[in-house]
Amino acid sequence: MRGIVELGRHPWLHRILAVALGAIFLYAAHDKILDPRPLITIIWGYRLVPPQFTNLIAIYLPWMELLVGLGLLTGIGRRAAAGWATVLLVCFTAALLINAVRGINVACGCFSTSAQDVQNAWLLALRDLPMLAAAVLLTFARPRQQPPLRPGAPRSSPSPT
């Protein structure tokens, strides 16, 4: 158990997860930022949000995804970005699960703005779970500090030429 906790605090694990999750969010934001209008159809398709709110979500969601992606990739405000990634992924997963329970397969809108890209809602929710786990880890588990180098210790081994 202790080993798992230690692994969850490993700095390299945090870096890898942040870069991977950041890249996913940037990719997800790309199409929506170029043209947010088809996103209205997607949001509408979830049948969860009153029509008055669909446009507001389509206006702001792509930019949130972009900033979350940039934050995770660059490390600037990484925990805040991971925090918002957690919030977003909880919302996305809940929306997919509600529709899965209703028996409605929705167009996810995750990486494509096509409303005809309808997929199994259970599988889509399942796909979100690893990303959600990564976002939660990045938000709440602080990476272990790297031990400082000992004075006089070689920084790297010289390579023979």
Next chain:
Amino acid sequence: MRGDLIRDMAVLLAATLLLGTAANLIPARRLAWWGAGQQPPQAGVDFQWMDVHSANEARQALPNAVVIDTRSSAAYREGRIPGAIHLSYTDLGQGLPGELEERLRRADLVLLYGDSEDADTEQLAAQELRRWGLAPPYIVAGGLPAWRVAGLPLESDSEGAP
């Protein structure tokens, strides 16, 4: 530490609101902020579906059928339904060209198609046409990919079509 996280998340939210608001002030990509009547396009209200074979027969049988390609200009030049005109959804935001509006009002059938693998801009374009007071147009189910799969005729600029 938790205070730092909440503060940083608030900053990120503020940046999102700023960027989203600024981007939505650009006329070409503007969405209405709020209010009823902004519902997404709905089949049966803003448009009707038509399968590719019916669409092909209807465009040939009706003398005043107007076929509209809502994909990109490059895709349109590469291959389109014969006789289709190009009309991008973004251009519709600026208003309908007078000549085209007249033609659409006189049309027996307005048929839109897009690329179902891309985005549903044809549905949005249909809704926009409805807002301009035109009868609900038809949309080719499956768009051009379905048309291709069905082996129906296409034309392209390289064939010397207009």
